[in-house]
Amino acid sequence: MPAAVLIGAQWGDEGKGKATDLLGSRLDYVVKFNGGNNAGHTVVVGEEKYALHLLPSGILTPGVTPVIGNGVVVDVEVLFEELEGLASRGVDVSRLRISANAHLITQYHRTLDKVTERFLGKRQIGTTGRGIGPAYADKINRVGLRMQDLFDENILRQKVEGALDQKNHLLVKVYNRRAIGVDEVVEELLGYVDRLRPMVTDTSLLLHEALERGETVLFEGGQATMLDVDHGTYPFVTSSNATSGGAVTGSGIAPNRIDRVIAVVKAYTTRVGAGPFPTELFDEWGEFLSERGFEFGTTTGRRRRTGWYDAPIARYASRINGVTDFVLTKLDVLTGLERIPVAVGYEVDGQRVDEVPVSQSDFHHAVPVYEEFPGWQEDISGAREFSELPANAQAYVRELEAMSGSRISAIGVGPGREQIVQLHDLLD
Ligand code: GDP
Numbered sequence: 001m002p003a004a005v006l007i008g009a010q011w012g013d014e015g016k017g018k019a020t021d022l023l024g025s026r027l028d029y030v031v032k033f034n035g036g037n038n039a040g041h042t043v044v045v046g047e048e049k050y051a052l053h054l055l056p057s058g059i060l061t062p063g064v065t066p067v068i069g070n071g072v073v074v075d076v077e078v079l080f081e082e083l084e085g086l087a088s089r090g091v092d093v094s095r096l097r098i099s100a101n102a103h104l105i106t107q108y109h110r111t112l113d114k115v116t117e118r119f120l121g122k123r124q125i126g127t128t129g130r131g132i133g134p135a136y137a138d139k140i141n142r143v144g145l146r147m148q149d150l151f152d153e154n155i156l157r158q159k160v161e162g163a164l165d166q167k168n169h170l171l172v173k174v175y176n177r178r179a180i181g182v183d184e185v186v187e188e189l190l191g192y193v194d195r196l197r198p199m200v201t202d203t204s205l206l207l208h209e210a211l212e213r214g215e216t217v218l219f220e221g222g223q224a225t226m227l228d229v230d231h232g233t234y235p236f237v238t239s240s241n242a243t244s245g246g247a248v249t250g251s252g253i254a255p256n257r258i259d260r261v262i263a264v265v266k267a268y269t270t271r272v273g274a275g276p277f278p279t280e281l282f283d284e285w286g287e288f289l290s291e292r293g294f295e296f297g298t299t300t301g302r303r304r305r306t307g308w309y310d311a312p313i314a315r316y317a318s319r320i321n322g323v324t325d326f327v328l329t330k331l332d333v334l335t336g337l338e339r340i341p342v343a344v345g346y347e348v349d350g351q352r353v354d355e356v357p358v359s360q361s362d363f364h365h366a367v368p369v370y371e372e373f374p375g376w377q378e379d380i381s382g383a384r385e386f387s388e389l390p391a392n393a394q395a396y397v398r399e400l401e402a403m404s405g406s407r408i409s410a411i412g413v414g415p416g417r418e419q420i421v422q423l424h425d426l427l428d
């Protein structure tokens with residue numbers, strides 16, 4: 001089974017890292033196609049806990065070739081920190097390949113991310129501050145730096161000069177910060193060139209050839225559907241396409257190569273940063289989900305906002321991404337609740353709607369219409385078969401499946417690698 005895309009259905013942190021890790025031994029390549037080190041994937045292997053930001057989760061599986069595609073923005077300092085961190089724990093990182101067309105995040109992008117957020121004041125997005133937005137802005141403005149530019153010092157210098165020309169005016173005159181010197185940026189980047197040279201290649205061709213040989217490639221999305229720059233809750237989104245279409249443009253493989261689209265969805269909802277979130281809870285149940293689900297960001301440590309499952313969002317994710325299978329995670333977190341509310345639609349200005357409204361103002365005002373399902377009290381963290389789940393947990397899963405537009409093929413019952421109930425083969 002050659003190519004599958006794995007994406008988040010909600011606002012991120014659904015457990016994509018764990019889901020990728022689950023498939024690990026069956027994969028030949030795992031490709032990150034969007035975002036950068038704004039992602040945070042926690043993967044628990046036995047007693048070991050790994051937090052990955054820039055690298056695809058597949059790097060933890062021996063034999064898998066991890067690939068950073070052209071759609072990613074790479075902070076090379078973070079790249080080497082992460083690689084060294086993993087190598088020191090015995091992970092083989094030698095297979096990593098990076099697209100020559102991937103863009104770079106430099107210190108001026110990080111600085112601009114922080115100052116623009118501060119400037120936005122009340123309207124701030126709550127970015128991760130990693131320079132993601134400014135790096136993608138440069139890409140679209142055609143003043144970005146690409147991996148391949150590192151191998152030609154003259155070109156690199158010219159491009160850094162071009163980029164800093166305008167930015168220094170902005171930094172000094174608007175944001176009251178110091179100007180950034182061309183030399184300091186160029187010198188810093190050149191310091192990584194020798195180590196990068198063996199990793200940087202034509203990853204589109206590499207993946208094409210792998211697929212021609214019948215090898216299995218997983219495209220792992222960072223962020224999620226509702227954070228997608230086109231299909232998410234703009235402007236409270238990230239600056240890349242986190243939906244399945246991004247796997248194509250962000251890696252240079254063709255759409256008709258994709259056989260399966262796996263969406264990871266939590267049994268409730270969380271969000272980090274600002275923006276609309278209809279089912280958000282501000283009461284003790286929000287606390288319950290936050291504490292029981294340990295909902296703190298892997299990247300910034302921020303407490304995640306929490307709320308009930310939102311079926312219109314799952315249906316929307318199913319439609320936008322062409323989802324073939326859902327992986328429902330964190331079902332164990334709901335254990336102990338008497339009743340579990342699920343949003344089945346919204347009321348917008350007194351009107352019932354069943355779909356995510358296209359108007360952002362309507363989505364801001366959307367009031368969830370809930371249906372309640374009976375909960376269960378039994379510990380489910382040891383369940384490995386669907387039949388081992390309490391009847392009410394089974395019914396809850398079936399209800400979500402009926403509302404969400406695609407089948408649920410696996411269920412997470414704990415953070416551990418083995419804590420999963422499989423219903424269908426995700427790759428077949
Ligand atoms: P990602 O960004 O989508 O890869 O997700 P994160 O790693 O940021 O957040 C998901 C968190 O939930 C991690 O701490 C995982 O270890 C944890 N996790 C994943 N699946 C499950 C599950 O089924 N149950 C529980 N309790 N935790 C899970």
Ligand code: IMO
Nearest residue numbers: 012013038039040126127128222223238272273
């Ligand atoms: P993973 O891959 C959750 C959010 C930020 C902010 C918005 C824009 O772990 O699911 P950015 O720094 O990307 O410009 O911030 O997007 N955000 C995430 N939220 N999980 C993520 O990644 C996120 N990556 C970005 O909190 O609201």
Ligand code: MG
Nearest residue numbers: 013040041298
């Ligand atoms: Mg995360």
